[in-house]
Amino acid sequence: MRRWLVTGLGVLLMAASVYGFARYAEQAELDARTVEAIMPTRLIASGETVDAAMVRRVRIAEAALAADALRDEADIVGRSAVAPIGPNETFASWKLADRQLTPGAGERYVSFPTDDVTNVGNMLRRGDVVDVWVEFDAPVALGGAPRGALKVIEGLRVASVRSAEGAEVADAAAYDAPFQSAARQRDRVRASANGKPGMNTFIMDAEIYEAYALASLVGSIKLALPEPSLQEAEEARVTDDFATYAGALVEEEATLP
Template identity: 25%
Template sequence: MNRRRNMVISAAAALLSGLLVYGVYVLQLRQVKFQETVSVVVPVRFVAAGERLTTDMLGTKQIAKALYSPEMSVRGDELSGMEVVVPLGAGEPLLDWKLDKFRLLPSRSQSTFGIPRDYVLSISNGIRAGDKVMLYVSGETVNSARLFQDPVTVASVKTAGNVEIDDTKNPNLMSLANGDKEGMYASRRDANRMIDYINLNLTEDQWLQLDALCKGGRSKVVIAYSSESLNAGAPAKEQVR
């Protein structure tokens, strides 16, 4: 009986010893990884949202390789001229999603299309340049449905006099750049002129799909403000043509 108990105790001790050795090995391995560093780009001072980066605003910082993310920038010369989307603290690693080059211009796969007025059934009156919008199709020949799965970017919205719609005392783009949700809401509330022309950044396939549905006159699109513009947008009023 004592012999069996001693064997169990010895086996348990061996197991615990093995686990201890493995734990020490894992800790040492993690320590080695943290000792390896990588140089990332950081701002040398606080940078407000909406500012454009210059080379004298940027420096480098060594961080543990284990903390490095592919979204972090490692070459400062590639960031000059980029616009800051959200405020940046001094010494904070620059992440790709916090910067943008030309927020209102189409991407490589897109072009800016002016949507003909007779293609539009209704449009949210609170839409501004830089917003994300959802497009829906409605008409006699099709079932009402979302036209594109993902939101598209508004390049500009203008009146019949070719004037950009905005609140001159509280520009929407400035509020958007600063992440000011209250300011964006106020801009939409106070700038209540009618939208006569809207330009959207679309791919060629998206435009051809929209044009094929609407050029006969039996189908039209509803353009709705998407909360993705600021992750939590204010409800927009709908303007029916």
């Protein structure tokens, strides 16, 4: 009886050892096929600055890790999202930028009323960088050629886009379709806005504000929104064409009787 008991116990121990080794080998094989990645803890909206509480480390299939995925917190934390990033996405390098959404030296927040059309069909979001155009009611001559519109400002930072009720207009979806280009996904994502724009707040210095105000007096303001991955992080500047146009207005005023 004792011999059978010892034999049975030995068989059980051997089976447990085999099972344990099999599980270990399975886990080792799984680890070999997966990599560590960094993902958000929640949906990060366009314009949000990523902090340490917004990121988590997970293991995902190696084949699922995008080539442009950032894998170091130092490359993520403290940067601003230029597109929404879902909780099941990695941090693609093009979705983050070193973009300051608070005024620097000599800059101020300046707000203007707006609508869907001005905001590029309600696709404008906090953190975007836009170009400002003025569209004239009638052609104007510049450099001997008629012009119907002029680019006024390049690289204007959008600090906020709010609805008439004061809520931030944000995307309700993320760039989570793996087989669509960023441009195709932008149309889908930005069509999911949670409200309609009523006021834009920009970051401007005195020169930028004066150019914007002058443009609004001589024509209709139009905002041009580049693809998020192509938006430049350079400082806003008044274009040479508009500076020439403004100078011509001054000369014309000086010649009036």
